[in-house]
Amino acid sequence: MSDREQTFVIVGAGLAGAKAAEALREAGFEGRVALIGEEAEHPYERPPLSKDYLRGEVEREKILVHDESFYRRHEIELILDQAAVGLDAERRELELAGGERLAFDRLLLATGASPRRLNVAGAELDGxxxxxxxxxxxxxxxxxxxxxxxxxxxxxxxxxxxxxxxxxxxxxxxxxxxxxxxxxxxxxxxxxxxxxxxxxxxxxxxxxxxxxxxxxxxxxxxxxxxxxxxxxxxxxxxxGIGVSPRTELARAAGLAVDDGIVVDGSLQSSHPAIFAAGDVARQRHPTLGPLRVEHWANALHQGPVAARNMLGCGEPYDRVPYFFSDQYEVGMEYAGLARQWDRVVFRGKPDSHEFIAFWLREGRLLAGMNFNVWDVNEQIQELVAKRPPVEPAALEDPGVALGDLARNRA
Ligand SMILES: Cc1cc2nc3c(=O)[nH]c(=O)nc-3n(C[C@H](O)[C@H](O)[C@H](O)COP(=O)(O)OP(=O)(O)OC[C@H]3O[C@@H](n4cnc5c(N)ncnc54)[C@H](O)[C@@H]3O)c2cc1C
Known part of the structure; x- marks a missing residue:
């Protein structure tokens, strides 16, 4: 079947979904692309919702992933205010809340996550x-x-x-x-x-x-x-007590689900025509093992990789997890994944509010975080990706360039 006769559907018009749609067109896919979102909004970025947007410092248009005309220009069918409520994986058919059925050749589930509820007495009160x-x-x-x-x-x-x-x-x-x-x-x-x-x-x-x-x-x-x-x-x-991945559709369709939609190294689910990306995907990461990442950069990068793999590219997703946070006058970036560690090493003093922290286990570097120190995170990512054995003294010493440490380990 030629490209033009194919339909690729993306459920979830958030960051992962919108970037995936963009990547399909960038890769030259000429078939039908439908991007389905239950929210009435065009796809937008969530990090500002707790920061400058929450404080009323930026306009709503500024948080959009793409300007509104983008989808028309790239012939991406944006179906908003409409939840996908049913998925038949074998028939490759999706059911929308309005009753419409949509047949697909490939499907991407980018349904994100929803806040965990606090179930205590009085939880139903207003405010x-x-x-x-x-x-x-x-x-x-x-x-x-x-x-x-x-x-x-x-x-x-x-x-x-x-x-x-x-x-x-x-x-x-x-x-x-x-x-x-x-x-x-x-x-x-x-x-x-x-x-x-x-x-x-x-x-x-x-x-x-x-x-x-x-x-x-x-x-x-x-x-x-x-x-x-x-x-x-x-x-x-x-x-704000955490989120749960939105796996309802995947679960109902019989896909493998385990704290997220289980996907392999190329973001393919247990059904070969269905992929998942972003907060909802639990990936078998090539170096870090099973992993679900609830951060912006993961949605930004996994969406396009999933899209290319829907086209058969077979591209592994092997990025180091990365996230950032801004609070008051402090910004930080964190790269890597430290679940259990035996030592934290600082370059700079924590109370100076300008430092880099490194998490180590048995002498190996697991993660690094720059706190009000800028233009170093790429080097930290490079270093962490190799999970190298490192001398704590070298990490602590501001005279040792992180780039050199990363290069020495190559
Ligand atoms: C307030 C806030 C602040 C954040 N700040 C940071 C930060 O500072 N740094 C950082 O790294 N990360 C941050 N994040 C996390 C980051 O925003 C998420 O990791 C990212 O949004 C995940 O993108 P996604 O596309 O996977 O999912 P989402 O953004 O959740 O998008 C999924 C979309 O799918 C829709 N959907 C779900 N089910 C269906 C269905 N059945 N049919 C149709 N549509 C459906 C949802 O309504 C949603 O619009 C923040 C998140 C929040 C909420």
Whole structure:
């Protein structure tokens, strides 16, 4: 069958989906490309939703992945405000909420993830927000504009960024986090403490090592009761306790699912015509093993690789995980993956707020993070990709160029 007679469908009009559609056209695919999104919005980027967009500092058009005319110009059929509700993998057919059936030759599932809910007493009260889409960011922005007192539940990346943005808008903030420091699971106690101190310095009240027992109020949330018996008065709450991959369609179609749609090194699912990319994909990474990455760069790069592999390119996805975060006057980038480590080494002093941290296990480098130090992350990625044995002294020494360390390991 020639290209022109084929239909490639992408479910999920987020970053991975939009970049995949772009890559299909870039690769010269001339068949039908349909990009289906349940949101009414054109594909947009989510990182600003907890940062400058949340604070009202950038316009909505600025967060779009492509300008609106892009899809028309490239003959990408954008079907918005329409969820895909059924998938028959054997018949290669997708069912849309409106009842339409769409036959496909290749399918990409780029359905992303949705916020985990906090199921405690009072969870149904008004004024308890979750942040994932532009509508929820608008709602939290409107609430922040009214001022008052916010409780942020969860000091992962999203919770920490919301707390920072809220403080930047002058809102009083209490953070409730079950770990002993923010971001402990990813960064560990030592680096997490840097973020704790950053928030304390900006006037955030941090209730660490405790959870939420209940929300209380009449109609709307008025206070949060913690599991260690405290009561925190508030005007509203925002919950950021992680996300779950949106695997409903894949699961119903009988594809392999295990905390994400299981895909191989080239992002192909257990069905040869179906691929997955972005937050929803659990990939067998060639060097890091099974891995699901919930970050912007992963969606940005996996979408196009999946698209090329739908065309039969057989391109492995082997990038080192990368993410960034901005809080107050601090920006960071992290490359690699450290799940368990035995040592953290610093180049620069953590309390100076300009440093690089490296995570090591048995003398091998697993991950590196630059904190208010710029133009080094590519070198960190290069170095981490090789997971080399390294001398901690060389990592600590600002006189040793990271690029040289990476090159010496080549
Ligand atoms: C507030 C916020 C801040 C973030 N900040 C950062 C950051 O600073 N750094 C970083 O690295 N990462 C950040 N991220 C993570 C990053 O945005 C995600 O990793 C990225 O959006 C994943 O892209 P995706 O295309 O896989 O999924 P998504 O962006 O979630 O897109 C998936 C789309 O699919 C749609 N969909 C799902 N199911 C269906 C269906 N059945 N039918 C039709 N459509 C469907 C969804 O509605 C959604 O629009 C942030 C995320 C959020 C929410």
């Amino acid at each position: 308890i927000h979750y942040l994932r889409d532009v509508g929820s960011s608008d709602a939290i922005h409107a609430r922040l504009e009214r001022g008052g007192k916010a409780v942020v539940i969860g000091a992962g990346w999203i919770g920490s960024e919301i707390a920072a943005s809220a403080r930047q808008l002058g809102v009083e903030v209490t953070v409730i986090e079950s770990a002993s420091v923010p971001l402990e699971r990813v960064l560990g106690a030592e680096v997490g403490a840097v973020y704790r101190d950053l928030h304390l310095a900006h006037g955030v009240e941090m209730l660490l090592g405790t959870g939420v027992e209940a929300f209380e109020g009449s109609g709307a949330v008025e206070r949060v009761r913690t599991s260690d018996g405290r009561t925190v008065e508030c005007d509203f709450a925002v919950v």
